[in-house]
Amino acid sequence: MARCDVCGNDYDKAFTVTTFNDSGTFDSFECAIQALAPTCAHCGCRIVGHGSEHAGVFYCCAHCAKAAGVRGIDDRI
Known part of the structure; x- marks a missing residue:
């Protein structure tokens, strides 16, 4: 499992978002938005x-x- 960079949740369906200069692991779109938008x-x-x-x-x-x-x-x- 992977741990969300924003909330710390250890989740089996976590995903990684890669931008032009960074990447992050998230358990939800809500956490990805908080980190990236x-x-x-x-x-x-x-x-x-x-x-x-x-x-x-x-x-x-x-x-x-x-x-x-x-x-x-x-x-x-």
Whole structure:
């Protein structure tokens, strides 16, 4: 069995996610998201969907980007 890097659970169905510069072992997608997903610069939530990026800063949605002062970002055009 493998131990989750986030919660420490020793689980027989754990999986490994490899990124361009790192890897981790997780027992659930929830733990993988906590370890790997970026956080919104405005509200702090984990960005699981597409999100928005401006000047290297990530936002969960256009609303948060606009609230942070970013102009020209829309959820839909």
